[in-house]
Amino acid sequence: MLINQLATRSGVSTRALRHYDRLGLLSSRRLDNGYRDFEECAVEEVRRIRLLLDIGLGLQAAAEILPCFAEDGELTACAEARQQLRVQICEVDSSIAALQQTRGLLSGTLDNLVES
Template identity: 80%
Template sequence: MLINQLAHRSGVSTRALRHYDQLGLLSSRRLDNGYRDFADCAVEEVRRIRLLLDIGLGLQAVAQVLPCFTPDGELTACPTARERLRRQISELDGSIAELQRTRGLLAGALDNLIDS
């Protein structure tokens, strides 16, 4: 399928698809006219990429975790996926702690406002 067809079927822009292809996250072949041609399974591949991006992984981490998916689209418990997802949770915990600290500072500042 052509890139515009993949974009329509996956809901992802052609620009993003080109980027994923250039990074090796998607595979395509070039037609004689230079157009990218994607296999039907590319829709599922894009879904996997978007899932990993949606949970906060960067593209480099996505490239590391993608091989951990089974052919039917399930993420396996491979060591790479386990380690990367644990690291992502740890990073989120750090962000949550920082946000809670900032919220406390804001609430304290609000409590200390002087009415004028």
């Protein structure tokens, strides 16, 4: 299928698909006219990439985890997936702590405001 068809079926822009292809996250072959041609399984591959990006992983981490998906589309308990997900949880915990600190400062500042 051509990139426009993949974009329509996956809900991902052609620009993003080209980027994934350049990074080796997707595989395509070039037609005689230079267009990218994707296999049917590319729709599922894009779904997996988007899932990993949606949980906050970067493209490099996603590339490391993609081989951990089983044929049925489920993420398996491979070492790379476990490690990347642990790292992501630590990053989320750090963000939450920073936001809680900021909220505390905002709340304290608001409490100290004198109404005029």
